[in-house]
Amino acid sequence: MRPLTKLIEKFILSGPNWMERSVRGAERALTPREVSKVRTSTVPEWVEDTDEGSIFKTKEQPPFVSFSVQPVGSGRSDHFVSVGDGSNSVAVSPEDPFRTVDFTVFDTTYTDRLVVEATFETTDGDEIHKTRTLTDGSFFSARYVPVRFTIDEPAQRVSITVESHTTPPRRREQLFELVHRPEWKASPEPGLTVPTPRGEGGTPILLISVDTFRYDFLHTFDPVLSELGEAAVVPAEPRTQGYATQPSHGSLFTGVHPTTHGNFATKNAAAGISAGIDPELETITELLARNQYKCSGCGSEAKIGPKNGFGDGMDRFRYYPISWDDRVFDGSDIATAAIDWIQTDADAPSDRLFYFLHFFDPHYPYIPPQPEEIDGGIDYELTDRVRDMFSQRGYIDTLAADPVEFPAADTETLLENYEASLEYTAFQVQRVIKQLKQTGLFEDSLIIITGDHGEEFFERKFWGHSTLYDNNIRPGMIIKPPADAKLLVRDAVDLIDVFPTIAELVEGTVPEACQGVPLQDSRSGPRITERHGAVHYSVAVEQDGVKGIFTYEYEFPGRPTQEQVTDGLVNAEFYKLAAVRSGNYEDVGDSIDRDLRSEIQSAAESFILRTESTDYEMSDSVSRDVEARLEQLGYK
Numbered sequence: 001m002r003p004l005t006k007l008i009e010k011f012i013l014s015g016p017n018w019m020e021r022s023v024r025g026a027e028r029a030l031t032p033r034e035v036s037k038v039r040t041s042t043v044p045e046w047v048e049d050t051d052e053g054s055i056f057k058t059k060e061q062p063p064f065v066s067f068s069v070q071p072v073g074s075g076r077s078d079h080f081v082s083v084g085d086g087s088n089s090v091a092v093s094p095e096d097p098f099r100t101v102d103f104t105v106f107d108t109t110y111t112d113r114l115v116v117e118a119t120f121e122t123t124d125g126d127e128i129h130k131t132r133t134l135t136d137g138s139f140f141s142a143r144y145v146p147v148r149f150t151i152d153e154p155a156q157r158v159s160i161t162v163e164s165h166t167t168p169p170r171r172r173e174q175l176f177e178l179v180h181r182p183e184w185k186a187s188p189e190p191g192l193t194v195p196t197p198r199g200e201g202g203t204p205i206l207l208i209s210v211d212t213f214r215y216d217f218l219h220t221f222d223p224v225l226s227e228l229g230e231a232a233v234v235p236a237e238p239r240t241q242g243y244a245t246q247p248s249h250g251s252l253f254t255g256v257h258p259t260t261h262g263n264f265a266t267k268n269a270a271a272g273i274s275a276g277i278d279p280e281l282e283t284i285t286e287l288l289a290r291n292q293y294k295c296s297g298c299g300s301e302a303k304i305g306p307k308n309g310f311g312d313g314m315d316r317f318r319y320y321p322i323s324w325d326d327r328v329f330d331g332s333d334i335a336t337a338a339i340d341w342i343q344t345d346a347d348a349p350s351d352r353l354f355y356f357l358h359f360f361d362p363h364y365p366y367i368p369p370q371p372e373e374i375d376g377g378i379d380y381e382l383t384d385r386v387r388d389m390f391s392q393r394g395y396i397d398t399l400a401a402d403p404v405e406f407p408a409a410d411t412e413t414l415l416e417n418y419e420a421s422l423e424y425t426a427f428q429v430q431r432v433i434k435q436l437k438q439t440g441l442f443e444d445s446l447i448i449i450t451g452d453h454g455e456e457f458f459e460r461k462f463w464g465h466s467t468l469y470d471n472n473i474r475p476g477m478i479i480k481p482p483a484d485a486k487l488l489v490r491d492a493v494d495l496i497d498v499f500p501t502i503a504e505l506v507e508g509t510v511p512e513a514c515q516g517v518p519l520q521d522s523r524s525g526p527r528i529t530e531r532h533g534a535v536h537y538s539v540a541v542e543q544d545g546v547k548g549i550f551t552y553e554y555e556f557p558g559r560p561t562q563e564q565v566t567d568g569l570v571n572a573e574f575y576k577l578a579a580v581r582s583g584n585y586e587d588v589g590d591s592i593d594r595d596l597r598s599e600i601q602s603a604a605e606s607f608i609l610r611t612e613s614t615d616y617e618m619s620d621s622v623s624r625d626v627e628a629r630l631e632q633l634g635y636k
Contacts, residue, residue, distance in 0.1 A: 088190065089161040094197045094292055097123050097154035100348045102294055102315065103195040105145045105162050111190055113165040116147050120155040128153065150348060158197070164190050196315045199292030202352030203482050203505060204445040206436065207284070207498070209252065209358045210425055211245060211301070212418075212465065213451025213476040220422035221449070221478065227433045228447065228480045233489035238477035239542075240453050240495050243531045244465050248452040248495055249304045249358075253283045255499030255514035257530060259559050263308060264532050277309030282511060284499050285313030288354050291506050294345060298337045299358030300329065310356075316341075322360045324367040325380065331361045335428035339435045346439035353441070357432065359425045364455075364464065368420035378417070382410055386463055395466065395533055396551065396570060403461050411457055418455065443483045446505065448498060451475025460585045466531075468540035468549050470580050473529050479519075492523050526603045532556060536570060541604045542577070546592055548600040549573040552608075559608045572601065 092101070105114060114134040119127055130149045149158070218234065225232055242248035242258045242265070250263030254277060258264060262278045277283060285295040295314045297305075300322040304310050311317045318337050320329035334357050345353050361368075365383035389404055429449065436442040454472045456462045465472050475495075481487040485505065496516030503510050504518040517523045531538040537554040540547055553568040554560040560568060574589035574597060589597060 088163070088192060089159070090192050090195065091157065091159040092195050092197055093157040094199075096199050096292060097156055098197040098199050098292055098350075099152070099154055100148065100150045100198040100350050101158050101160070101195045102146070102148045102198065102348070103160065104193040104316070105147060105190050108145055108164075108190050111164050114145065114190065115163045117161050117163075118149045119159045120149075120151050120153075121157040122151075122153045123156050124153065126153070128155070146344070148348060154200075158195065160192060160195055162190055162192055193315075196289070196294045197292050198294055198348060198350035199352050200350060202293065202350060203485070204351050204353045204436070204441045205288070205293075205355070205502060206432070206445055206447045207252075207354070207356045208429055208432075208447075208449045209249065209299075209356070209452050210362060210422070210429075210449065210476065211358065211360045211452055212362045212364070212455045213422065214454030214471055215451075215474045215476050216471075217419060217422055218476045218478075220419055221426045221429070221476065224426050224429050224433065224449065225478065227430050228478065231483070232447075232478055232480045235477050235479065235489060235493040236491040238450065238475055238493045238495075239527055239529060240451070240473045240475055241529050242495075243453060243468060243472055243529070245301060245452050246303050246308070247530075247532070249310065250277050252450075252452070252495045252498055253277065253285070253310060254281045255496050255503075255511070255516045256281065257496065257515055257528070258532060259530060259557070260513075260515070262557065264557055276307070277312075279309065281513060283309065283312050284502055285311075285354065285356070287313070287499075287503055287511070288352075288506065289313035289315075291352070292350075293352040293354050293506075294350075295354040295356070296338075296341050296345075297356040297358075298334045299356075300331075300334065300360035301358060304358060324361075324365055327369050330369060331359045331425050331428040334359060335431045338432045342432070342435045342439055342441065346441055351441060351444060355432075357429075359428065361425045361428075362418060362421040366414055366417040366421055368417055368424055379413065382413060385410075386414070389463075395531075395536055395538065398461055399571065401461070404458065404463075406458055406463075415457055418457075445480070446482050446485070446487075446502070447478075447480040449476075449478040450495065450498075451477065452495075468529050468531055468538055469585075470547075470577070473540065487519050489519055490523060492527065493519065494527060497523075526600070528604075528607050530559075530607075537608075539604050539608060541600050541607070543600050543603065544596060545577050546596060546600060547575045547577060547580075548597070548604060549575075550601060550604045562609060565605050565608055574600075 101118065105116065108114065112135070114132075116132045116134070118130040120130070121127055128151050130151070132147060132149075134145060215238065225234070240248045241251035244265035246263045246265040247258035247261075250258060250261040254261045260278070261281055263276055285293075285297070288295050290313075297310065297314050297317040298320070299305065299318075300320050302319060302321070305319055306312075306314070306317055318334075320333045320337075322330050324330075338355055338357055341355065342353075364387070365380075367378055367380070367383075386406070389406070433442070433447070436445055436447075452475065453465045454470075454475055455465055456467065456469065456471045459471055460467070460469055462469070477493060479489045479493070481489065482505075487501070487505070494516055496514070497519060498516070500510040500514040500516045500518040501520065503514070504520050510518055526541045526543040528542075529540045531540075534556060535553065536551050537556075537560055538549060538551040540549045542548075549572070550569060551571040552560040552564050553570060554564055572589065573587050574592050575585070576588055576592070579586070579588065
């Protein structure tokens with residue numbers, strides 16, 4: 001063996017630590033979420049003919065992610081699964097009839113010829129055969145081949161098989177391939193992703209998350225509002241249910257609060273806690289896939305990617321890690337991917353389409369593209385200086401400390417760069433909406449554009465997104481309902497309302513697990529957002545124009561116990577929302593009606609201690625206990 005080949009092989013055989021060697025090739029360790037799915041053999045309910053022990057899991061090849069049914073061989077540990085071998089045949093039989101099926105043939109690197117066959121069984125009992133032969137020689141660079149079959153008659157089942165002729169790579173080519181993408185095995189045999197049957201009709205849905213988008217910067221999206229037209233609605237009082245990207249997106253996708261879905265932002269490796277949506281919860285994309293929607297996702301933050309449950313139910317997902325300084329990837333790549341998908345998907349006789357796009361550009365470090373257009377250029381060290389000032393401070397410590405003395409000119413620069421980043425993102429969103437119009441999908445589509453959280457720039461001692469104050473949990477939000485839908489967009493919209501709204505639109509009912517309120521219904525009761533810190537838990541409750549924020553000691557994760565609620569109230573704050581809107585951030589607890597204060601904290605404690613109930617009211621006896629604790633904190 002030649003020295004270079006030996007060196008390459010030694011690298012492959014020795015690492016990385018998630019790679020193991022087996023007869024079948026490279027394997028990687030599964031995330032806890034994936035392990036759970038292996039143990040429960042979770043597959044989409046319409047998939048048939050899978051080998052015993054097969055699972056529905058992700059194959060990652062940045063910036064692409066495929067979803068495939070893959071067999072786990074006998075005797076193989078359920079902590080590992082081959083990433084190089086997929087099934088070459090699969091059948092699907094959804095509950096509702098369909099005429100179109102989409103899927104992807106992957107691992108085509110060394111394929112010279114592909115023959116893809118589909119046998120449809122119609123609702124009348126007939127069989128329709130479709131064949132596609134591919135010999136264009138582009139497989140080496142493509143790695144995956146999208147395929148679609150459409151028939152004229154409604155079908156109840158389709159069986160798909162792929163046959164291929166491959167040229168085995170020379171030993172050195174294969175080694176170079178593994179070094180270039182160590183997470184892949186260059187398999188000589190192509191496999192199939194899970195086919196997506198697409199039902200007739202349907203409402204196209206576009207869900208766009210703009211990271212770090214606070215309400216008072218909605219003017220940056222004026223071009224988007226113009227593009228959407230008169231049908232667009234801007235809720236006056238939107239709220240997030242998490243204070244940071246992970247918990248907020250978990251609530252967006254599941255319709256429940258962060259404690260319930262478990263996708264926390266707080267890191268606690270010592271406690272053995274891993275981020276990710278609870279596998280037992282159904283997500284938006286799982287519900288939509290069950291209803292024959294083709295779901296696609298694209299973003300720049302790996303924490304809200306497939307490994308944390310955001311790919312479940314997706315037909316495809318792309319990940320573009322943003323690079324703020326050289327712009328190798330940014331929001332333009334996400335918009336371009338969506339535009340390409342919409343153009344391709346619109347050709348099928350089905351509008352059951354869902355696109356989730358996450359734009360990360362406005363996030364810290366707030367560096368917009370084309371920095372030469374910003375007066376004075378970009379100070380790339382400015383945001384690092386801010387971060388260093390706050391990295392070691394906890395929430396309670398910051399509340400107790402004197403305000404940070406940060407130059408006003410530097411704050412203004414941060415805000416200018418943040419605003420420019422939002423304007424750039426708005427331009428990319430506008431591109432996607434134009435594509436919906438060009439393909440005829442716009443009028444009937446539901447479009448939801450929302451921030452996952454806001455951002456603070458020293459308005460109340462804080463910087464970044466770590467509090468439950470208005471500037472952080474009141475996001476920018478725009479909603480365009482479908483043309484003929486009876487969907488009244490109210491001013492009070494929470495992120496947990498998105499899932500039940502879509503469920504009501506698609507299925508006519510809301511899953512029992514949902515804690516949000518669909519836009520088809522009216523909202524009542526307090527509005528609640530929670531924050532899981534490493535040491536302290538905080539919950540904000542809004543009612544009758546007043547917000548109370550209550551902080552307790554607790555053990556991450558979860559919520560405080562009864563004992564910690566009774567004895568562990570560390571801090572209480574009260575604010576009048578009308579005053580906050582005018583820039584008055586003073587704690588006004590003493591000027592708020594005593595009964596209202598008590599009622600708000602009672603609602604907070606009911607929320608903390610509840611299990612499945614969504615009723616946040618408490619008894620008079622509990623309210624009297626609350627009053628006593630508030631008096632101990634200085635409220636009269």
